[in-house]
Amino acid sequence: MSDMITADLVDLDLSADTKEAAARALAERMVALGRVTDLDGFLADVAAREAQMPTGLDGGIGIPHCRSEHVTEPTLAFGRSTAGVDFGAADGPADLIFLIAAPAGADDAHLTILSSLARQLMNAEFTAALRSAGDAAGAAALIRGEEPAPATGTTTGATTGATEGTSEDATEETRDTGAVSAAASAEAAPGSTGEDPAEAAAGGTGEDSAEAAPGSTGEDPDERGRPFRIVAVTSCPTGIAHTYMAAESLENAGREAGVDLVVETQGSAGFTRLDPAVIAAADGVIFAHDVPVRDKERFAGKATVDTGVKAAINRPGELIGEVRDRAARGEVTSASPGATPVERGGETGEGYGTKLRKWLMSGVSYMVPFVAAGGLLIALGFAIGGYEINKAPSVMDHFVWTQADSWGALLFQIGGVAFAFLVPVLAGYIAYGMADRPGLVPGFVGGSIALTVNAGFLGGLAAGLLSGGVVLAIQRVPIPKALRGIMPVVVIPLISAAVVGFLMFVVIGKPIASAQSGMTDWLNGLSGANAILLGALLGLMMCFDLGGPVNKVAYTFATAGIAVASPSDSAMKIMAAVMAAGMVPPLAMALATTVRGRLFNAAERENGKAAWVLGASFISEGAIPFAAADPLRVIPSSMVGGAVTGALSMAFGATLRAPHGGIFVVPLIGNPLLYLVAIAAGVCVTTALVIVLKGLRKPVTGAAAQGPGGADPAAPTPGAKQPVAA
Structure with a gap:
């Protein structure tokens, strides 16, 4: 580890009072040594990693870290803070802060050494020695392993007291001078614990x-x-x-x-x-x-x-x-878990509401591709064959290669088949998120029954939750070992499908169908001020968390309305308002970086270029880098602009049959010119608000300066992965 940390990378009097400032102070030392080529870009990668999960650990330890293309070689910087810096640990601020920088293509040997450091941090004597180190060179030598390893004794899980007792010295070999010994590599290598x-x-x-x-x-x-x-x-x-x-x-x-x-x-x-x-x-x-x-x-x-x-x-x-x-x-898993969006029902201590949201989002995430494919095919069918295409005979009986109407009918009917999967897929994968593979059979069966009894989208939600609950209940029943092999392929599908089918057909199907019918009638009756208020509300929701749960609720509400062969005019107006509002935040950020670039740092200006395309494609997540860096200005501004666009879209009577596509499906929109006016109005409102709010703040100077105009550089870089759903 001798080439990874030197005395120049140690700050025993770190004065930062925030995790961003601490990361910046340590990263500046890396830049000075040529280990990091772009300070702002690297800090953006650190912030993106921190956004996934706080890096603070109980026992006063913070370990901000990332892999970044701006790092030239694996580097470790260490800071010791007297006041402490909050890295999100449950027991309070961290006084020992390790900034780990790994190149995007770091080799396995260096990552193994970094993993050895992580293991050393579980040794209370090691952290105590760092707290008492008198000079930077001594602290660096201790981390490199050139100082004698602290005597082993009582250790705690991140010194929390969760585990106490005598531990063997799991890191002694890794702190040998120079290279990592074969024994240390085996001890720290992934999947190994050092025992045969x-x-x-x-x-x-x-x-x-x-x-x-x-x-x-x-x-x-x-x-x-x-x-x-x-x-x-x-x-x-x-x-x-x-x-x-x-x-x-x-x-x-x-x-x-x-x-x-x-x-x-x-x-x-x-x-x-x-x-x-x-x-x-x-x-x-x-x-x-x-x-x-x-x-x-x-x-x-x-x-x-x-x-x-x-x-x-x-x-x-x-x-x-x-x-x-x-x-x-005798509680065991009865099936082979798959890689689902909800790998578990929730972490220990997670509330039921959080678990429920994850389960529902699991179903929605699998449903959205069917919505997009089916909706666009149906919209193209209407565009080619006209709005009477839904009355065309089956292409199995009548298809003429040279007639546009036949091709329009073909696209429409393929899209209709795709749409027929929406509710079963929604129900099946809600159950999948709750109970893994055993939930698929009752989920799909329950979703299909929901269509049969006209319970629609609401019926699919209920069927998915019922199916997952029934499977989880069956799995809790103690089963003799001899029967466990047939449980996932015979017993669970049989019992769960029968129970869910009974409940959907006999008990809850009709009440849900009535509720679905009532909601449809209410939407069809919206007009005037009520419709405009609904459009404003949906616009606010679409721009509140930019692709998060609230955004998805509004989007799913809209797509559920058009997920039928012949959606109502009100449902198509809602879909148009939702897509228009979702395009506003990224387009507004792109425009703001163009007309007032000095208010944004270099990374944000680069993100602004990509935001033009993302916004035009109805990918609300294109504004996330800006919202992450300055949420108090960007999010409220986006919500105001989204509300304006949603309300205007409803007032103009714009309709949309496709659930996605952005400006690329404008030819399929009813009242397309006024629709574009609604989007432009919202973009201008959001842009103006962002520029005004950013212009009012006090500039940041000195070592804590955060780029031109004071913009926080800790925004995700342009190369960060962007979600594909709106």
């Missing part, structure tokens, strides 16, 4: 792993003369720090609890899969992750605890106790 997998499989007793098949009977393994065995997987979005800190914390807690615990770290450098024999011999599994677990199906049939990576750092003992309790009760 064969010994881990047998628990050091020589027992046959088949005899120790996990959690099949609920019997406590200790009663069978061997320790309880756990396999764990840790992973975080960047895969540099939290992944390995969680692994170290779990291993320490496992040793204290007398449990054989083996961790697979799925980090940036890739991962080494656990030996199948180790997994087969395990009694339980802990998934501590903030990104999907790769090859998760390997761990099916085990007592499982699924949580976020920080939970493993802060309270590993609780997780171990929880998985032991589940194994004792």
Whole structure:
């Protein structure tokens, strides 16, 4: 690690009072040494990583980190703050701050060294030595491993007190001078804990792993003369720090609890899969992750605890106790989990409302492509064949290659078939988000029944939630080991489909159909001031979180109205208002950076160029970099402009049959010229408000200056991945 941190990269008197200022102060040292080529671009990448999950850890540690194209070589900077800096940890500010900068294509060896540092941070003696270091050179030498390693003793998960007891010195080899030894590389390499997998499989007793098949009977393994065995997987979005800190914390807690615990770290450098024999011999599994677990199906049939990576750092003992309790009760996963948008029902302590939102967004995310494809095909069918095309005979019976009407009918009928999947897909993947693959069968069945009984979109929502709940209830029933193999393919689909079908046909289908009919009648009756107010409200929602849950609620409400072969005029007006309002924020930011570029820094001006295309394509997320850097000015301004556009679109009577497409589907819009006027009005309002509000703020000077005009440079870079849905 000698080439990664030097005394010049250490600040023992860090005076920053915010995490942005702390990152800037440490990053400036990297720039001075030529390790970072673009300060603002690098800080934008750090901020983007911080937005995914706070990097503060209990015990006074902050580890802002990222992989960035602006980094020339892996670099570590260290700062010690007397006052402390808030990095989002539950126990308060951090006084030890490590800024980790990895190149976009960092090699595995350097990432392994960085992972070793993350493990060292779980050693209380190591952090205590850093707090008492008297000079920068000494602190750098300690981090490099050139100072004697602190004596091992009592360690805590990020010094939180969640796990206490004697831990072995897991980092002694990695702090050897110069290069990383083979032993240290093995200890820190992804998927390794430093012990022989064969010994881990047998628990050091020589027992046959088949005899120790996990959690099949609920019997406590200790009663069978061997320790309880756990396999764990840790992973975080960047895969540099939290992944390995969680692994170290779990291993320490496992040793204290007398449990054989083996961790697979799925980090940036890739991962080494656990030996199948180790997994087969395990009694339980802990998934501590903030990104999907790769090859998760390997761990099916085990007592499982699924949580976020920080939970493993802060309270590993609780997780171990929880998985032991589940194994004792015989609670195991009965199917191979897939990679779904909702990898788990929610982290421990997450509220039901948050879980419900995730489940619903799972269904919506799978439904949107059907909406876009089907809606655009139907819109093209109308454009080619005219608005009587919905009365055309089936192309199976009549299709003339040289007639435009036949091609219009073909596109319309293909789009209609795609639309027929909307409600079943919505219901199926809500259930999928709740219960993984076993939820698909009852979800699709319930969604299809919702169409049959005319319960529509609301019926699909209810069917999806019912299906997921029924499957989860069935999975809680203790099942003999001999029957577990047929549960996911026979028993669960049979029982869940029958129960959901009964409820949809006999109990709740008709009431929901009545509610759906009432809502449709209400929309059809909107006119005048009521319609304008609805347009303004939808415009506010579309611009509130720029592609987030509130935006998706408004978008889903609009698409549900046109997701039929012959939507009402009111439904098409709502769709037009929603798409128009969603185009306003990115177009307004693009215009603002063009007419008042001095109010924005270089990164934001670059983002402004991309925002023209994103806004024209109805991708509201194009304004996220600006909102992240200056939310108090950008978001309210966007909401005002969106409300103006939504209200004007409804007042002008613009209609839209397609659920997406931006300006590229303007020829398919009713009253297209007035529609464009509505968009232009909202863009001008938002642009004017942003310019005025940014012009009123006080300029920032000195070391804390944040770019021309005082704009916060911590906005995502133009190369950041943009979501594709509005």
